Amino acid sequence: MTINFFNVRKFYTKAALYKNVQLTKDRFPYLKRGSYSMVDSTDIEYFKNLLGVNNFVTGEEVKSYNEDWLKSVSGFSKYVLKPKTTEQVSTILKYCYKRGIAVCVQGGNTGLVGGSVPVFDEVILSISAMNSIISFNKLSGVLVCQAGCVLENLMNYVQNEGFIMPFDLGAKGTCQIGGNLATNAGGLRLIKYGSLQGSVLGLQAVLADGQILDCLNTLKKDNTGYHLKHLFIGSEGTLGVITKVAIQCPNSPKFVNVSFIGLESFEKVLSFFSLVRKEFSASLSSFELMDAVAIKSVQKNIGIKCPINDNLKFYVLVELSSDNNYISHSIQEFLEKALDEELILDATVADQPSLIKNLWKIRENIPESLLRYGYVYKYDITLPHELFYEIVPEIRKRLKNLDVKAVCGYGHLGDGNLHLNVATIEHNVEIASAIEPYVYEWTSKYKGSISAEHGIGFLKSKYLKYSKSNLEIDLMKKLKNTIDPKKILNPYKIFPQDEIN
Amino acid sequence: MARVLVGVKRVIDYAVKIRVKPDKSGVVTDGVKHGLNPFDEIAIEEAVRLKEKKIASEVIAVSCGISQAQESLRTALAMGADRAVHVEVPQAQYDTLLPLHVSKMLARVAVDEKADIIIVGKQAIDDDSNQTAQMTAALLGWPQATFASEVTVADGNVLVKREVDGGLETVKVKLPAVISADLRLNEPRYATLPNIMKAKKKPIKKLTAADVDVDLAPRQQVLSVEDPPIRQAGSVVPDVDTLITKLKEKGHL
Ligand SMILES: Cc1cc2nc3c(=O)[nH]c(=O)nc-3n(C[C@H](O)[C@H](O)[C@H](O)COP(=O)(O)OP(=O)(O)OC[C@H]3O[C@@H](n4cnc5c(N)ncnc54)[C@H](O)[C@@H]3O)c2cc1C
Ligand SMILES: Cc1cc2nc3c(=O)[nH]c(=O)nc-3n(C[C@H](O)[C@H](O)[C@H](O)COP(=O)(O)OP(=O)(O)OC[C@H]3O[C@@H](n4cnc5c(N)ncnc54)[C@H](O)[C@@H]3O)c2cc1C
Numbered sequence: 186m187t188i189n190f191f192n193v194r195k196f197y198t199k200a201a202l203y204k205n206v207q208l209t210k211d212r213f214p215y216l217k218r219g220s221y222s223m224v225d226s227t228d229i230e231y232f233k234n235l236l237g238v239n240n241f242v243t244g245e246e247v248k249s250y251n252e253d254w255l256k257s258v259s260g261f262s263k264y265v266l267k268p269k270t271t272e273q274v275s276t277i278l279k280y281c282y283k284r285g286i287a288v289c290v291q292g293g294n295t296g297l298v299g300g301s302v303p304v305f306d307e308v309i310l311s312i313s314a315m316n317s318i319i320s321f322n323k324l325s326g327v328l329v330c331q332a333g334c335v336l337e338n339l340m341n342y343v344q345n346e347g348f349i350m351p352f353d354l355g356a357k358g359t360c361q362i363g364g365n366l367a368t369n370a371g372g373l374r375l376i377k378y379g380s381l382q383g384s385v386l387g388l389q390a391v392l393a394d395g396q397i398l399d400c401l402n403t404l405k406k407d408n409t410g411y412h413l414k415h416l417f418i419g420s421e422g423t424l425g426v427i428t429k430v431a432i433q434c435p436n437s438p439k440f441v442n443v444s445f446i447g448l449e450s451f452e453k454v455l456s457f458f459s460l461v462r463k464e465f466s467a468s469l470s471s472f473e474l475m476d477a478v479a480i481k482s483v484q485k486n487i488g489i490k491c492p493i494n495d496n497l498k499f500y501v502l503v504e505l506s507s508d509n510n511y512i513s514h515s516i517q518e519f520l521e522k523a524l525d526e527e528l529i530l531d532a533t534v535a536d537q538p539s540l541i542k543n544l545w546k547i548r549e550n551i552p553e554s555l556l557r558y559g560y561v562y563k564y565d566i567t568l569p570h571e572l573f574y575e576i577v578p579e580i581r582k583r584l585k586n587l588d589v590k591a592v593c594g595y596g597h598l599g600d601g602n603l604h605l606n607v608a609t610i611e612h613n614v615e616i617a618s619a620i621e622p623y624v625y626e627w628t629s630k631y632k633g634s635i636s637a638e639h640g641i642g643f644l645k646s647k648y649l650k651y652s653k654s655n656l657e658i659d660l661m662k663k664l665k666n667t668i669d670p671k672k673i674l675n676p677y678k679i680f681p682q683d684e685i686n
Numbered sequence: 687m688a689r690v691l692v693g694v695k696r697v698i699d700y701a702v703k704i705r706v707k708p709d710k711s712g713v714v715t716d717g718v719k720h721g722l723n724p725f726d727e728i729a730i731e732e733a734v735r736l737k738e739k740k741i742a743s744e745v746i747a748v749s750c751g752i753s754q755a756q757e758s759l760r761t762a763l764a765m766g767a768d769r770a771v772h773v774e775v776p777q778a779q780y781d782t783l784l785p786l787h788v789s790k791m792l793a794r795v796a797v798d799e800k801a802d803i804i805i806v807g808k809q810a811i812d813d814d815s816n817q818t819a820q821m822t823a824a825l826l827g828w829p830q831a832t833f834a835s836e837v838t839v840a841d842g843n844v845l846v847k848r849e850v851d852g853g854l855e856t857v858k859v860k861l862p863a864v865i866s867a868d869l870r871l872n873e874p875r876y877a878t879l880p881n882i883m884k885a886k887k888k889p890i891k892k893l894t895a896a897d898v899d900v901d902l903a904p905r906q907q908v909l910s911v912e913d914p915p916i917r918q919a920g921s922v923v924p925d926v927d928t929l930i931t932k933l934k935e936k937g938h939l
Contacts, residue, residue, distance in 0.1 A: 521883060
């Protein structure tokens, strides 16, 4: 039977609102276009011949490639190139390098820091046509694929073989594995399976001048010289174009259990977290926090109802995965005790796949629900657990008299990673300056990171200095200039413009 | 006030990929996650809402099935049913159980429990029979209002809105009556832990088919259960003209 129960739609995310996004160059008038060549008719002919008309996009269709998911920045590029093979990427870059044409690398365009779209008229190199799975080794669990494979497709593919991807994020229906590597995406399962730096075994990348760098190792262990692959993980398209990926997939856990829990204070959330970790450390695969404002936003703007009492201050989603079917029983007992002791106030527990999906949907829909208000200021910070939530009421206080729709905190509490989001109807300079640089100074003061998992991209480049020392930034620039001396790859990203040029 | 009987069935969770047994005698159920039939969840929700509106005095959940059917009854109790009846059917007989058997058991339980309204899901998502409500009504000689998307009870009558091809149809039936729940009737609540804890104290009465005088002898023989044919991979065409040419070539236009 094919009936769609309630909200069992496939999670697919696209920039939600159709409104005109102000051009980045107008929003930030002090920016100067680098002295890159303009694309001329000879270049167009060259690209068309190389890729064929279907993989050379121009005209109206380019608009969606110019604007980011948050609708916060927009370039005005006229051309999108969609290569299918590493060799085509190499040919394109060799040509652009020679001609001095700037290139913006784009995956699924779900990045949240304005890194995936051009700032001016950079040619967009979209990886989306590079979407073949190359091999899967059932013995080692190693998946090798092209960089443009959509994460959810990979998840479904390895699931059929009895494996899972070692990471998961709300943007899975659209984001690509190459983009995930380029941003060193963290996501919902990091607490159990670690970061991409651990699970990525190898990658292939094309350098700015077109050389193909093959680090496509599929072995778990390889200590021969510098680990160059790590340079590209988190490089946000500035050092090379990732074209292939080899990643280690764990076996699917036999039993998964998700509980959705309501609590009355952040202190209780922390005590509860510490108890859960003590009791279930080996099987804890997610510990996500959502505050009341985040839950209200999903209820109101997406129409998903809260599964438990919707009048509580904090909610957490706990996922356990294990090969021992006892987890369902033990978590239920554990939660019953927590209820009796009033550590938690309400809860629901699910081990049925359909219910598990529905509970996850609430957490996964928070970013999209906030965007429905119009505009979202996003801060993705790591903080020590004790200070994790303190910044949220602090910001609420600062914005008290301004026209703000929602100030909420949610995120990967298990990893100390908070998403502080402020939703408004539209971008407003007064609101922006009430939050920034205050939030970065605050984070820096407590030795937190100003970008835990989303990267620096374009929007945060001014604030890199809050998390990195001068020497670090200096060395990073030296690396950039060595690998891409003409700076054609993703210009204006990571480093503030005046510093790189 | 009315007493409401709700039929619930334990089925394979709809998000699980169904696998046919190698000997083609049925589908694999061992080690596969089960849950309440989604239409039955809707039926329970509606019954519980009738109770919350003080139209129903009591909600009784009934399941005819193997011993694990009690898990589904526990969920129904956690959602707000007052008590439950489990007509236990051993695995061998459960494998050949038909909607007619279930209807006979439901009808008898309804009489014994003095129910005024029976609500069941319009179909179970495993066998897709869509027969239980209708046959139960016939066996009892009660009116039926199937595929309900809205239920209003007043003055011994039930008004039921049902989605039909042309739009919405409203039928009026006199109590006692049988109603079957469609997808848009309501959005069922979750069974929360505090309610699951409370539900542990609610009684489940156990019966056998013999207790309700129903003969479970099979009336059908399953010859073979097969996977649906695998769809051939599609291909992407560059433009509309090619699409039309291809459709013509294959004789579809
Ligand atoms: C709803 C939602 C939920 C999210 N949840 C999380 C989360 O839980 N955790 C998390 O870490 N992030 C999260 N993100 C942000 C996250 O960074 C991106 O979703 C994802 O990792 C980016 O992948 P993408 O393919 O969309 O890359 P894009 O947005 O296209 O690009 C991101 C950056 O990578 C570069 N890039 C892309 N592809 C390549 C390539 N092949 N080679 C070189 N550079 C490339 C781009 O130039 C850009 O700088 C979320 C985003 C959304 C919209
Ligand atoms: C009995 C035995 C068992 C072993 N088992 C394993 C094993 O199971 N797995 C495995 O991976 N290896 C194993 N090894 C080898 C392993 O590499 C070393 O034992 C260990 O990691 C090196 O540490 P060390 O302090 O002795 O470094 P050293 O031997 O002193 O130096 C090793 C290298 O590191 C450099 N180095 C040392 N200290 C620093 C520093 N502070 N900063 C920068 N560079 C530095 C040195 O210049 C040198 O290049 C084994 C060795 C032995 C003798």
